[in-house]
Amino acid sequence: MAKTGAQILVDMLIKKGVEYVFGIPGGAVLPLFDTLYDSPIKFILTRHEQGAGHAADGYARATGKVGVCLVTSGPGATNLTTAIATAFMDSTPLVAITGQVKRRFIGSDAFQEADITGITRPITKHNYLIKDIRDLPGAVNEAFHIASTGRCGPVVIDLPVDITTETWDGAIPEEVNLPGYKPRYQGNPRQIRLAAEAINHSKRPVVYTGGGIIHSGCHKELLEMAERGNFPVTTTLMGLGGFPEDHELSLGMLGMHGTLYANHAVTECDLLIAIGARFDDRITGKLDEFAPHAKIIHIDIDPASISKNIKVDVPVVGDAKNTLAELLPLIQPAERREWLEKIKEWKEKYPLSYDNSGVLPKPQYIIEQIWEVTKGDAVITTEVGQHQMWTAQYYTFTRPRTLISSGGLGTMGFGFPAAIGAQLGCPDKTVIDIAGDGSFQMNIQELATVVHHKLPVKVAIMNNGYLGMVRQWQELFYKKRYSQTHLEDNPDFVKVAEAYGAKGFRVERKEEVRPVLEKAMAIKGPVVIDFRIGEEENVFPMIPAGKTVKDAIREGTFGGMA
Amino acid sequence: MRHVITALVENKVGVLARIVGLFTSRGFNIDSLTVGETENPELSRLTVVVKGDDATIEQVRKQLGKVIDVIKVIDLTDTPYVERDLLLVKVNVPPGKRGEILEIVDVFRGKIIDVGQKDLIIELSGTEDKLEAMIKLLHTYGIKEMARTGQIAMARGSK
Numbered sequence: 001m002a003k004t005g006a007q008i009l010v011d012m013l014i015k016k017g018v019e020y021v022f023g024i025p026g027g028a029v030l031p032l033f034d035t036l037y038d039s040p041i042k043f044i045l046t047r048h049e050q051g052a053g054h055a056a057d058g059y060a061r062a063t064g065k066v067g068v069c070l071v072t073s074g075p076g077a078t079n080l081t082t083a084i085a086t087a088f089m090d091s092t093p094l095v096a097i098t099g100q101v102k103r104r105f106i107g108s109d110a111f112q113e114a115d116i117t118g119i120t121r122p123i124t125k126h127n128y129l130i131k132d133i134r135d136l137p138g139a140v141n142e143a144f145h146i147a148s149t150g151r152c153g154p155v156v157i158d159l160p161v162d163i164t165t166e167t168w169d170g171a172i173p174e175e176v177n178l179p180g181y182k183p184r185y186q187g188n189p190r191q192i193r194l195a196a197e198a199i200n201h202s203k204r205p206v207v208y209t210g211g212g213i214i215h216s217g218c219h220k221e222l223l224e225m226a227e228r229g230n231f232p233v234t235t236t237l238m239g240l241g242g243f244p245e246d247h248e249l250s251l252g253m254l255g256m257h258g259t260l261y262a263n264h265a266v267t268e269c270d271l272l273i274a275i276g277a278r279f280d281d282r283i284t285g286k287l288d289e290f291a292p293h294a295k296i297i298h299i300d301i302d303p304a305s306i307s308k309n310i311k312v313d314v315p316v317v318g319d320a321k322n323t324l325a326e327l328l329p330l331i332q333p334a335e336r337r338e339w340l341e342k343i344k345e346w347k348e349k350y351p352l353s354y355d356n357s358g359v360l361p362k363p364q365y366i367i368e369q370i371w372e373v374t375k376g377d378a379v380i381t382t383e384v385g386q387h388q389m390w391t392a393q394y395y396t397f398t399r400p401r402t403l404i405s406s407g408g409l410g411t412m413g414f415g416f417p418a419a420i421g422a423q424l425g426c427p428d429k430t431v432i433d434i435a436g437d438g439s440f441q442m443n444i445q446e447l448a449t450v451v452h453h454k455l456p457v458k459v460a461i462m463n464n465g466y467l468g469m470v471r472q473w474q475e476l477f478y479k480k481r482y483s484q485t486h487l488e489d490n491p492d493f494v495k496v497a498e499a500y501g502a503k504g505f506r507v508e509r510k511e512e513v514r515p516v517l518e519k520a521m522a523i524k525g526p527v528v529i530d531f532r533i534g535e536e537e538n539v540f541p542m543i544p545a546g547k548t549v550k551d552a553i554r555e556g557t558f559g560g561m562a
Numbered sequence: 563m564r565h566v567i568t569a570l571v572e573n574k575v576g577v578l579a580r581i582v583g584l585f586t587s588r589g590f591n592i593d594s595l596t597v598g599e600t601e602n603p604e605l606s607r608l609t610v611v612v613k614g615d616d617a618t619i620e621q622v623r624k625q626l627g628k629v630i631d632v633i634k635v636i637d638l639t640d641t642p643y644v645e646r647d648l649l650l651v652k653v654n655v656p657p658g659k660r661g662e663i664l665e666i667v668d669v670f671r672g673k674i675i676d677v678g679q680k681d682l683i684i685e686l687s688g689t690e691d692k693l694e695a696m697i698k699l700l701h702t703y704g705i706k707e708m709a710r711t712g713q714i715a716m717a718r719g720s721k
């Protein structure tokens with residue numbers, strides 16, 4: 001029986017097990033929305049397309065499944081681009097369907113026309129402009145396949161409206177045929193042997209892991225490997241949750257705002273075992289002084305990530321889980337007592353710490369309390385800024401997919417809509433967006449979405465009245481000239497929450513933190529908590545951009561600050 | 563160092579845009595880029611000439627390989643291969659110099675493909691060096707217009 005393009009697409013989405021689609025309708029997708037009206041797919045109407053994209057992304061990160069969003073042509077599609085770029089930088093599996101004007105109008109500057117395949121080419125893993133209904137099924141299959149295999153990423157399908165109304169009765173293929181796309185899952189055995197040799201010879205190894213651990217789901221193998229060889233493990237922001245931070249081999253996060261002991265360990269190590277991480281500049285600081293004494297092993301699914309920023313000695317292209325499974329039996333158990341002793345010294349000498357005096361609650365304290373109240377079993381999303389770094393530092397992540405944060409692109413406004421997706425994907429979990437007052441206002445309209453769907457998402461705003469992270473740089477490097485970082489006329493977030501139909505609380509004293517958190521967690525609906533923190537709180541330690549751990553600024557070592 | 567890299571790509575819309583975009587966004591410096599059909603109408607062959615250190619060239623190869631529609635990437639530089647560039651040049655013919663110019667064309671085994679009152683169009687194919695050498699000589703007479711295809715290349719022998 002002949003089906004319309006819209007019906008073909010919706011049937012394929014159902015067949016692929018898509019539970020939720022996030023988006024906003026418009027002229028070019030009217031036929032699609034009409035078809036969705038009768039389908040079992042639950043549509044989550046957001047209040048901005050960026051919110052839809054981040055929500056689909058959050059859903060994908062929380063569940064490991066492909067996130068799907070659907071928006072109209074032109075402005076609907078361009079509004080989605082930040083979310084696509086965010087997913088691209090953090091390798092999230094996302095399929096974004098954008099409406100397009102009728103085929104015969106393409107290229108004519110028609111109403112609500114934008115060249116979205118052109119615009120998204122550098123921020124997608126792949127994209128399609130469908131010009132013939134017969135290509136639609138193949139493109140949908142390929143899009144899901146490409147998005148969710150190899151190094152995951154977003155794929156855009158741009159669909160002209162006249163294709164959604166045209167009918168076709170051809171067979172829907174099941175398989176994909178992509179001769180140019182063959183991700184390598186199995187590491188080369190010779191390279192794995194070389195890696196094992198280097199590991200067994202190493203006296204001072206450090207394992208440095210990134211988001212790849214989470215994507216490939218190899219946290220168990222990682223733990224087993226670390227315990228067998230007594231390897232200290234440090235993770236990037238994206239890797240948090242991939243290794244239990246309450247484990248004695250954990251060094252926490254490394255890099256610009258990482259722990260000093262992680263950064264010292266990397267500086268002194270003789271072997272760096274990088275797994276599913278990409279040597280981002282926020283991690284390495286000054287490149288030629290990053291792990292200067294170390295031989296480097298790099299295990300990654302993306303060959304282009306290897307030796308991109310730093311020359312690697314033993315590259316292994318493959319999926320982290322498969323590779324670690326092969327590598328494990330080759331690793332000789334070792335105590336490495338001297339090295340672990342040294343690390344213990346650093347941990348004692350440079351612990352993460354903050355001054356908890358004063359009446360106002362400290363952000364670090366709030367985050368520790370969030371951890372305690374949720375027993376570390378929540379899904380935490382963050383926005384971007386100081387609050388994001390405090391979360392990374394002071395929330396003890398022990399399980400994968402419990403931190404959802406925009407690491408690569410650093411997108412303010414990501415955390416709240418991502419929390420919506422995460423909550424839908426994990427209905428039984430507590431989902432908390434740890435937000436900044438600046439970032440929250442970038443997608444604050446999604447309060448309507450959480451209220452409408454009665455999602456119990458909690459938003460904890462670390463309200464410093466500033467674009468705090470930028471202010472911190474101005475304080476440290478621009479003589480406190482606070483150019484355009486003071487948010488003097490922030491709204492009353494409690495009233496804003498209430499206006500949307502959510503609950504709102506304000507916390508201005510340290511002793512209120514715990515009881516208000518407990519009260520908020522007990523509420524079944526959405527809650528916004530406005531935590532008033534000091535205006536000039538800083539994130540320490542900090543290794544200034546392009547510098548090394550020797551130049552680290554610690555709490556109390558910077559004039560006037562504590 | 564100069565590298566000649568060829569890639570077999572699917573003959574689909576947007577492939578060329580994707581590859582050109584990749585070169586600009588990653589900051590790779592290309593001398594030339596050509597695309598054309600192959601023996602299989604569904605595939606095109608792309609030839610790029612890039613300059614860069616080993617790390618850059620490795621990135622070029624890997625980034626090209628990441629493009630979904632790219633099937634195979636080969637760096638010809640370390641294997642025996644042939645390369646050709648095609649040149650059309652309209653050269654000024656000063657009075658009394660026609661003979662000299664014809665001689666040059668002859669030495670390079672070029673072809674005269676159009677003769678005007680005061681100019682000639684010469685066709686020459688060959689390696690970059692050969693083309694450069696003739697262009698240099700023709701400069702003395704004045705080059706009015708020039709067009710080149712950029713390199714195409716192929717590995718020698720069976721493979």
Ligand SMILES: Cc1ncc(C[n+]2csc(CCOP(=O)(O)OP(=O)(O)O)c2C)c(N)n1
Nearest residue numbers: 385386387410412436437438439467468469
């Ligand atoms: C969309 C976007 N615009 C600008 C920036 C630059 N930026 C990085 S952090 C930051 C301040 C964030 O302020 P807030 O959300 O209040 O967090 P805080 O640092 O105060 O905790 C800004 C403006 C960004 N990361 N993303």
Ligand SMILES: [Mg+2]
Nearest residue numbers: 436437466468
């Ligand atoms: Mg702030």
